[in-house]
Amino acid sequence: MKSSFIRSLVTVVLSLTLVTVAHAQDELPINAAASVNGVIISNDTVEQGIQAALSQGQKDSPELRKAVLGKMIEISLLSQQADKDGLANSDKANRQLALIRQNYLADLELSTFMSKNPVTDADVQAEYNREIASLGSQGMIVEYKVSDIAVATEADAQAALARIKKGESFDKVAKSVSLAPNKVQGGAVGWVQAGQTLPQIASVLITLSKGQVSPAPIQMPQGWYLIKLEDKKSSKPPTFEQAKAAVRNGLTQKKQFEFLSQLRQGANIVVR
Structure with missing residues (x-):
């Protein structure tokens, strides 16, 4: 295994x-x-x-x-x-067990929230219709090939951005500092549509030219991000049957993001 x-x-x-x-x-x-x-x-x-x-x-x-x-x-x-x-009560064990409990409860809370606030078939159909209508008279869908770097703090993101501005490749910096699993691929995410990303990413992504890196770090609930637009293409939109899984996933992420935003607004968070 x-x-x-x-x-x-x-x-x-x-x-x-x-x-x-x-x-x-x-x-x-x-x-x-x-x-x-x-x-x-x-x-x-x-x-x-x-x-x-x-x-x-x-x-x-x-x-x-x-x-x-x-x-x-x-x-x-x-x-x-x-x-x-006598290992069960060691500091190391207690820290790890506390982390496992915290992660499990976080996943349980999200799954419970989604079970009470599900993305319905009607929601998916409505979102698909909205996205098709937003394509305009040409009816073409724009896709972006994206790479990203995820770090814990704004200072870390600024330091990574400074390295890129000095000439280091985005790929190299991602492999060096990114905390995301895709760091081993140089931060490669693949092809996405703006509507499939969270609003903070989408609002920056649509302004970038091919090969350009986001001019400033992007704050996300789980950290700070830099994104690079590797490529861009237009194509005919998929049918509803082809798109509904991706649309549902995007709506699910949006609901979870909004829920986390509400929790953040009601919390007292102090970061050193």
Whole structure:
């Protein structure tokens, strides 16, 4: 299994409660997939591990399910040994467990918000119609090939921009300082439409010429960004069936952004 899957599987296991129960040898409670020294690994936990594997492109099969359960048993054995070795209450463990809990709750909050405020089929159709109408009489859609650099602070973004202005390639600076996963590709994002990006990015993107870098850092909820317009092209718009998945994704991101903006406005945030 790939290491990224194993890391996500560990997160699934650690973010859920493993219950210790007393039971007869070789006897498992209802909804238990396995017991490791009395610690129950539930079928629900295993199913979340399966879903984590499927989300990373693996195919569901008896072999995959056996491998996921086997890895969870290993994780349970190791975590129990860590308890015995006194590692569970170390500062390092507490920091990591707090981070896992925070990330899990953040994902849970977003998913709960979206379940209460879903993007409906009618929303997707209306947005598609709006985007088609916005194309004007020529009816052509503009796509932008974009690269980006994501950093934590405005100072970091200004420093990266200064390096680019002095002649370093955007690709090199992205690989050097970007915090985004696409740093290994030099910050390459690929082809996007302005409407598929968040408003702060879109408003800058449409002003850039081919090869140009955003003249100033762009503040986003998760940090500061620099973007570069690698290329630009026009094409006929896709049909509704071809576009609806992308439109739905864009509307989902917009709803989440607006929700996060509301939380920020009501919060007392102090940054050093």
